[in-house]
Amino acid sequence: MLNVKDVKKDFPVLKNRDVVYLDNAATTLTPDSVIQSLKNYYQNLGTSVHRGIYQLANETTEKYERARKKVADFVGSDSPREIVFTKNCTEGINIIAYSLHHWPEMEGKILVTEMDHHSNILPWRFMANGSEKFQLEYVDVTKEGRLDLEDYKSKLSPDTVAVGVPGISNVVGTVNPIKEMTDLAHERDALVVMDGAQWLPHRKFDISEYKVDFLTFSAHKMLGPTGLGVLYGKEDLLCRMPPPFGGGEMVLKVDRRKVKWNDPPQKFEPGTPPIAQIIAFGASVDYLNELGISEVNEHVDRLAQRAVNKLSEIPYVDIYGPKEGESRGGLVSFNVEGVHPHDLATALDSLDNIAIRAGLHCAQPLHEVMELNSSARASFYVYNAPEDVDRFIDAIKEAKKILGGADER
Amino acid sequence: MKDKPEIYNQDVVHHYQNPHNKGKLSDPDFSVTEENPKCGDRVTLQIKLDGAEISEVKFHGHGCVLSIGAASILTQMIQGLNVREALELTFDDLVENMGNPAKMRKDCASLSLNALKKALSGW
Known part of the structure; x- marks a missing residue:
């Protein structure tokens, strides 16, 4: 207690x-420990990650990657490569929607629920609008604020590419039957994108139990700093998905015509990341684990x-x-x-x-x-x-x- | 709990509870609806002109004390004004007539004023 x-x-x-x-x-x-971690970065580290050949940069990189490991452990993933840091939960979903849309084989229906936050509706709608590739459909919600599972089952067709669902509704607080929904989706080879913004802060989540393909959440809703979110994706999917943003650090080789993407998670993290926030988010995860x-x-x-x-x-x-x-x-x-x-x-x-x-x-x-x-x-x-x-x-x-x-x- | 803090100016609350000029005009020259996407408040302002003068004005919709109170007060303020005078009204003018609405809630209080500007800008 x-x-x-x-x-x-x-x-x-x-x-x-x-x-x-x-x-x-x-x-x-x-909490104080997170504030101290932010302060510590600016007072005692202050350098970028992955690129420096000097001791200080190595130390920063080590702390930064340790935070990634903590987050991976927190969601039950055994590979930190499955943890992509984003600007927020919203950006995570936008990345998934964009990547799936630009993935040649992906074509068909996108199912979201009427209880989704705009952040798990609009990214899909952007991709579906004016495109033959994606058709968006909504799973009904009852007036009591529950997902209509029968409606879900009937709309989940063999051509469904992905299902977007909030783990917990940010309005009515309904805890959705993620496991059951994921099993049903996987029977039809559909991917599941869970908006975990309201789940991760106070409910145990283990990827081996819920088996969703993608999970997004926000650091600031779980004692962490602002400006940071997490996109979990199954490693083989992240390896094959086209990245939405180009920039430094996300490529292995670039010539004037061709490009070879870096491995995940770097493939989805171009440019200098929010280093202080990521390290401090590790302290938030520590704090929650201690409680x-x-x-x-x-x-x-x-x-x-x-x-x-x-x-x-x-x-x-x-x-x-x-x-x-x-x-x-x-x-x-x-x-x-x-x-x-x-x-x-x-x-x-x-x-x-x-x-x-x-x-x-x-x-x-x-x-x-x-x-x-x-x-x-x-x-x-x-x-x-x-x-x-x-x-x-x-x-x-x-x-x-x-x-x-x-x-x- | 604090001892009787003034949440809103009592005049505004009175306007909310007893709104003036609430209803619909049968044949308005202008009818503009403004919505606040953050809270779902919606106010429709309807105006009838006699030449360049606002001869009749009514509003309807749903919302909080500030959006409905402000709409009621605004309709009183613009009755009989000419279009140019009405277009010159500012948010501060409205606030002055509302006492002291919550400063954080400009979106609510300015809903009907925005409708007024949109309605008359095409005149």
């Missing part, structure tokens, strides 16, 4: 600012359940996604009748410095399916205590009193 009091001490923002931070699905706060990802999962789940239980007791609150007791990611989306989510977010901030998210959460198709104009979302992480949930609930009641609703107009 996590000791939140101790955990909190590791986060300078929580010491420096009076905030109940419940917007963790957007980005998480940074224990199972403990993190249990803690975050418990907070989300507490929020769901307490919100369910309020008659004017509508909750979306999995109900009480059901498995959900560490978040809850909801609406307060008569109070617009933006007004609620402003009110919670003004009343008790509570930071929540409000709006469409970059998932407009899902809001359309659920017939919602927008929603409010609270999301939890390692430094949140049960008392934070209680303050959040109290502030909602107060906001309702102040901003009223139809009954007080």
